[in-house]
Amino acid sequence: MMVAADNEEEVRKVGQAGTLESNDVMITVAPGEAGSGVFIDLTSIVKDQYGDAIRRTLLDVVAEQGSRDIYITVADRGALDCTIRARLLTALTRAGAVGKKGVV
Amino acid sequence: MNLRRTMLFIPGNNPGMLQNGGVFGADSVILDLEDAVAPQEKDAARFLVAQALKTVDYGNSEKVVRINPLDTFGAEDIQMIVPCQPDVLLVPKVESVQDIEKVTHLVAQAETAGQQPVQLIALLETSQGIALAYQIAQTKGRLVALALGAEDYTAGLGATRTKEGREIFTARSLVINAAAAAGIQSLDTPFTDANDEAGLYQDTLTGKELGFKGKLAINPRQIDVIHGVFNPTLATIEWAEEVVQAIRKAESEGSGVASLHGKMVDAPIVARAEHILKLARRLGVEVMQ
Missing domain, CATH: 3.20.20.60 (Phosphoenolpyruvate-binding domains)
Incomplete structure (x- = not known):
């Protein structure tokens, strides 16, 4: 698999953060193939009501951090927007993908 | 504070x-x-x-x-x-x-x-x-x-x-x-x-x-x-109000010391009473100004 890891903001390895407790979300990020874009695999207890909002938050954070080719697995247990942001930033950091953009 | x-x-x-x-x-x-x-x-x-x-x-x-x-x-x-x-x-x-x-x-x-x-x-x-x-x-x-x-x-x-x-x-x-x-x-x-x-x-x-x-x-x-x-109790707030009233009356008569129920009221007692009233005001209790 060809991985686009030449730029500082790209995901270089698998990173995971969060839990499966209520109000939390477990997020795993993994490197995508070069040019594959952002792929989100979302399961959520509130997917019908908030699935689009959750995706938007995830895409915003990824865009802010400058990652392009990334596979994101999300198991949501009713997390607020701020929790989703925090868990994704943690997962990205653990995957070596939070660069110069600042983290908060 | x-x-x-x-x-x-x-x-x-x-x-x-x-x-x-x-x-x-x-x-x-x-x-x-x-x-x-x-x-x-x-x-x-x-x-x-x-x-x-x-x-x-x-x-x-x-x-x-x-x-x-x-x-x-x-x-x-x-x-x-x-x-x-x-x-x-x-x-x-x-x-x-x-x-x-x-x-x-x-x-x-x-x-x-x-x-x-x-x-x-x-x-x-x-x-x-x-x-x-x-x-x-x-x-x-x-x-x-x-x-x-x-x-x-x-x-x-x-x-x-x-x-x-x-x-x-x-x-x-x-x-x-x-x-x-x-x-x-x-x-x-x-x-x-x-x-x-x-x-x-x-x-x-x-x-x-x-x-x-x-x-x-x-x-x-x-x-x-x-x-x-x-929190100050109602009884404490009432005592504090009495202290402040007593010292104000004494001051208007030219004295820095008052007496309340037979006990001396001087500066440290007044400071404690004022602290209690201040705390009561912060907690939304209506007390004397």
């Missing part, structure tokens, strides 16, 4: 508790990055607390973050948390003036232009910290209170921790005296048995009688009991 009757600890890596921290009516919430967070989750808690500070409404509760000591993750905590505008950082295991000065320096570096200055509370929880309480309290700038952490302190002493608290009497008094000498607040150690309401009441009362201005809390259920101890 802010009212800090209760400062409620909230684990920094628990989203459910972080998002509900404002509903319990504590004077301060302490979003905890230190003891409540496992070492491998420090980064996750830091992101979560940073996001919570920016988005969660903590109502009237002051926003405090307990950072890690500087010899572990403290500098990273300061760098990420300070720009998110907490009101106060609670600095653990403070043992010297230099500890506070180092944190002060890092906080100043991390603050963004135009942000409200972040204040500091020093948590004294070692024999060294208690021994130097007076010098630490005198650190100028951002320090607004000293807090006692009795669990680590007694463990370090090799003392037996009891509900009665005889083993921490000296430490409590040293912290209260040091803070009073510096004109800052003193805050009592938490009562760690969340199921013992009577014990909490007695422990809080002991601390208040010694001079503490508030108490750390480890469970939302403790808040009402602690407030009940620190």
